[in-house]
Amino acid sequence: xxxxxxxxxxxxxxxxxxxxxxxxxxxxxxxxxxxxxxxxxxxxxxxxxxxxxxxxxxxxxxxxxxxxxxxxxxxxxxxxxxxxxxxxxxxxxxxxxxxxxxxxxxxxxxxxxxxxxxxxxxxxxxxxxxxxxxxxxxxxxxxxxxxxxxxxxxxxxxxxxxxxxxxxxxxxxxxxxxxxxxxxxxxxxxxxxxxxxxxxxxxxxxxxxxxxxxxxxxxxxxxxxxxxxxxxxxxxxxxxxxxxxxxxxxxxxxxxxxxxxxxxxxxxxxxxxxxxxxxxxxxxxxxxxxxxxxxxxxxxxxxxxxxxxxxxxxxxxxxxxxxxxxxxxxxxxxxxxxxxxxxxxxxxxxxxxxxxxxxxxxxxxxxxxxxxxxxxxxxxxxxxx
Amino acid sequence: xxxxxxxxxxxxxxxxxxxxxxxxxxxxxxxxxxxxxxxxxxxxxxxxxxxxxxxxxxxxxxxxxxxxxxxxxxxxxxxxxxxxxxxxxxxxxxxxxxxxxxxxxxxxxxxxxxxxxxxxxxxxxxxxxxxxxxxxxxxxxxxxxxxxxxxxxxxxxxxxxxxxxxxxxxxxxxxxxxxxxxxxxxxxxxxxxxxxxxxxxxxxxxxxxxxxxxxxxxxxxxxxxxxxxxxxxxxxxxxxxxxxxxxxxxxxxxxxxxxxxxxxxxxxxxxxxxxxxxxxxxxxxxxxxxxxxxxxxxxxxxxxxxxxxxxxxxxxxxxxxxxxxxxxxxxxxxxxxxxxxxxxxxxxxxxxxxxxxxxxxxxxxxxxxxxxxxxxxxxxxxxxxxxxxxxxxxxxxxxxxxxxxxxxxxxxxxxxxxxxxxxxxxxxxxxxxxxxxxxxxxxxxxxxxxxxxxxxxxxxxxxxxx
Numbered sequence: 001x002x003x004x005x006x007x008x009x010x011x012x013x014x015x016x017x018x019x020x021x022x023x024x025x026x027x028x029x030x031x032x033x034x035x036x037x038x039x040x041x042x043x044x045x046x047x048x049x050x051x052x053x054x055x056x057x058x059x060x061x062x063x064x065x066x067x068x069x070x071x072x073x074x075x076x077x078x079x080x081x082x083x084x085x086x087x088x089x090x091x092x093x094x095x096x097x098x099x100x101x102x103x104x105x106x107x108x109x110x111x112x113x114x115x116x117x118x119x120x121x122x123x124x125x126x127x128x129x130x131x132x133x134x135x136x137x138x139x140x141x142x143x144x145x146x147x148x149x150x151x152x153x154x155x156x157x158x159x160x161x162x163x164x165x166x167x168x169x170x171x172x173x174x175x176x177x178x179x180x181x182x183x184x185x186x187x188x189x190x191x192x193x194x195x196x197x198x199x200x201x202x203x204x205x206x207x208x209x210x211x212x213x214x215x216x217x218x219x220x221x222x223x224x225x226x227x228x229x230x231x232x233x234x235x236x237x238x239x240x241x242x243x244x245x246x247x248x249x250x251x252x253x254x255x256x257x258x259x260x261x262x263x264x265x266x267x268x269x270x271x272x273x274x275x276x277x278x279x280x281x282x283x284x285x286x287x288x289x290x291x292x293x294x295x296x297x298x299x300x301x302x303x304x305x306x307x308x309x310x311x312x313x314x315x316x317x318x319x320x321x322x323x324x325x326x327x328x329x330x331x332x333x334x335x336x337x338x339x340x341x342x343x344x345x346x347x348x349x350x351x352x353x354x355x356x357x358x359x360x361x362x363x364x365x366x367x368x369x370x371x372x373x374x375x376x377x378x379x380x381x382x383x384x385x
Numbered sequence: 386x387x388x389x390x391x392x393x394x395x396x397x398x399x400x401x402x403x404x405x406x407x408x409x410x411x412x413x414x415x416x417x418x419x420x421x422x423x424x425x426x427x428x429x430x431x432x433x434x435x436x437x438x439x440x441x442x443x444x445x446x447x448x449x450x451x452x453x454x455x456x457x458x459x460x461x462x463x464x465x466x467x468x469x470x471x472x473x474x475x476x477x478x479x480x481x482x483x484x485x486x487x488x489x490x491x492x493x494x495x496x497x498x499x500x501x502x503x504x505x506x507x508x509x510x511x512x513x514x515x516x517x518x519x520x521x522x523x524x525x526x527x528x529x530x531x532x533x534x535x536x537x538x539x540x541x542x543x544x545x546x547x548x549x550x551x552x553x554x555x556x557x558x559x560x561x562x563x564x565x566x567x568x569x570x571x572x573x574x575x576x577x578x579x580x581x582x583x584x585x586x587x588x589x590x591x592x593x594x595x596x597x598x599x600x601x602x603x604x605x606x607x608x609x610x611x612x613x614x615x616x617x618x619x620x621x622x623x624x625x626x627x628x629x630x631x632x633x634x635x636x637x638x639x640x641x642x643x644x645x646x647x648x649x650x651x652x653x654x655x656x657x658x659x660x661x662x663x664x665x666x667x668x669x670x671x672x673x674x675x676x677x678x679x680x681x682x683x684x685x686x687x688x689x690x691x692x693x694x695x696x697x698x699x700x701x702x703x704x705x706x707x708x709x710x711x712x713x714x715x716x717x718x719x720x721x722x723x724x725x726x727x728x729x730x731x732x733x734x735x736x737x738x739x740x741x742x743x744x745x746x747x748x749x750x751x752x753x754x755x756x757x758x759x760x761x762x763x764x765x766x767x768x769x770x771x772x773x774x775x776x777x778x779x780x781x782x783x784x785x786x787x788x789x790x791x792x793x794x795x796x797x798x799x800x801x802x803x804x805x806x807x808x809x810x811x812x813x814x815x816x817x818x819x820x821x822x823x824x825x826x827x828x829x830x831x832x833x834x835x836x837x838x839x840x841x842x843x844x845x846x847x848x849x850x851x
Binding site: 118119120121123124127132133134135136137138139140141143144147148149150151152155196197198199200201202243245246247248252 | 721724775777814837
């Protein structure tokens with residue numbers, strides 16, 4: 001099977017842009033990706049994009065609605081829906097298309113507008129990826145479901161809940177170095193601990209914001225590469241699924257779909273977790289980053305607190321995690337998030353990350369979760385040596 | 386006709402006369418010290434479930450043999466639609482049961498008992514009410530909440546010695562205008578008293594029994610003075626009135642008033658009683674019950690929790706914003722209906738292939754993957770909390786925002802419950818707690834409460850309560 005590469009990326013700033021449309025944001029990210037890859041809209045063979053359609057905008061045919069606005073015509077366009085993992089899965093589908101030989105160059109990405117509606121309407125929409133008949137009807141949104149996982153995790157491993165705030169402090173610190181981050185300011189442990197409780201034990205600072213934004217990547221085969229230094233190989237992808245409702249899963253202290261996706265991705269990339277140089281993990285709530293450390297094999301079960309407490313995932317640690325600020329502070333425009341993680345990895349692996357560039361990375365991992373673990377996809381990228 | 390078993394349910398919140406007096410400037414109902422206040426997810430249907438299920442538990446009658454269900458309430462959760470049908474489903478009663486729901490008058494409970502006696506069925510009779518008036522009215526201040534149930538045996542007619550009814554027209558003594566949610570009184574004290582005395586005294590006097598020989602009289606009690614005046618009029622000792630009267634500690638219980646008094650007397654092992662129900666309009670129905678032996682009675686009052694005026698107003702949704710507009714998360718009524726065996730009766734499924742206990746029992750077995758081959762099994766209505774979060778301001782989905790405002794906070798949890806054998810299964814549960822949210826490892830009891838309202842139709846489900 002052919003290798004697939006990311007040869008260019010584009011991303012809007014993440015933030016609150018109620019005066020912009022989803023098409024406008026997607027077009028900006030697309031143009032940036034085309035420029036980055038030095039190709040034209042006519043070079044795109046196929047478009048695969050993800051969005052949840054928060055607010056109910058253009059739920060049907062949102063793919064062509066966005067691609068035509070971006071000047072891409074007469075090609076197959078598909079929308080992928082897997083909640084917060086939508087564009088991670090879009091990139092996976094794009095990679096399949098390239099590897100199979102059906103396409104040479106595929107545009108993959110996603111978008112979301114989440115801030116042009118009242119909090120109440122937004123909350124209705126944030127809940128639509130939870131399990132509708134049982135889980136949501138216990139009166140919970142995703143903050144509550146992740147808070148349940150936090151309660152089980154902290155209880156099982158007897159961990160102090162300060163670790164939840166330590167993740168927030170690290171990721172806010174990283175976002176402060178990212179001019180495109182939504183919450184680009186630092187915070188302290190005290191800020192995080194004293195913030196209003198959203199769903200105990202999670203405070204406001206333990207939760208990602210609702211964000212507007214778009215992100216795209218260009219996935220291509222070897223023949224499309226013009227500058228090998230700017231091509232990043234998609235070394236391995238894994239994906240898996242599980243029950244949508246937490247109460248039906250085999251564990252509340254890990255996300256089995258993430259574990260399975262990671263295992264497959266490592267096998268396909270033929271590397272082990274200790275070979276990673278950087279990771280972007282799905283930290284929609286700070287507990288999720290701690291679970292990810294363990295699900296992705298960065299550490300053993302119950303030892304995530306050691307990684308965060310001892311700075312091992314800090315920018316100067318052995319495995320910097322969420323250099324972009326993560327979902328927590330860079331922001332979480334649902335449909336764009338998975339592709340946005342790959343934009344950060346690509347930027348780092350091609351040494352274009354400016355002040356937040358880490359030293360000589362080779363392997364990067366992106367971990368994108370749908371809902372509270374109903375879907376997960378893991379990409380491992382390999383930069384040019 | 387014999388009373389086989391009985392039960393009484395009162396909600397746990399209480400507000401005292403002094404609190405209302407201090408915080409609103411006056412307290413006008415006579416002879417009432419405390420008001421029982423329903424929790425934000427309780428109503429006449431959930432309280433009827435509590436009393437009904439406990440009356441069944443108190444006795445030995447197989448619920449599948451119950452032939453008639455009577456529910457009397459002046460505050461049904463819906464103005465039209467027979468909520469008795471939902472009650473029968475919640476109590477897991479047979480589908481050929483005869484159901485009568487009486488809502489027009491607080492005397493409905495008397496009519497229910499009378500119909501049951503003359504029908505001679507095995508019958509479950511429940512009075513459940515939470516009278517609702519404007520807070521600056523006598524009725525609004527006096528309105529309490531509670532329910533009582535009696536289960537009548539078909540074969541034995543020895544319990545009810547005598548009964549009588551009396552009606553005389555007295556419009557305006559207690560009424561609710563069409564389209565209005567609050568009950569009112571015309572406010573002519575002498576006229577209202579006359580309606581009460583004339584109908585009740587006449588009904589009791591019409592009994593053949595010698596009323597001086599009874600040990601308790603349970604009479605409709607809009608306040609804590611009127612029943613004793615009836616006692617004075619009929620030359621019945623105040624102690625006997627006290628044996629069948631709880632209005633002083635609960636407030637006006639409407640359609641449940643006389644029946645809760647009667648069941649309270651049963652709980653004191655007093656069975657030679659008169660019960661007299663009364664309703665505006667006006668009608669009264671009296672019964673003499675003199676049953677040999679003890680009546681198995683469950684009093685399921687929870688530990689009292691005293692609350693202030695603002696908490697009372699919040700729990701009753703008087704100071705809570707309407708549900709916000711939105712859209713998106715939608716469970717259709719047919720979808721909801723398909724899950725009622727789980728919502729009301731907590732039925733899990735045992736996989737016919739691998740014996741795994743599954744909840745909800747739909748779809749492929751999580752253990753072996755076989756499709757929909759489940760044998761229904763009752764799950765325990767209590768369990769251990771495995772994961773939990775307390776949902777506070779801003780954390781609730783829009784359809785639960787009103788409930789969160791009314792209660793301050795609630796919890797969403799995963800609870801492990803036992804199946805019929807040694808196996809367990811995890812279920813998702815909303816928890817309405819009083820003091821502080823429980824933690825992982827704590828035990829929780831489940832019961833049916835109102836969950837939320839969609840398209841104007843209230844929906845009920847098993848919830849955790851502590």
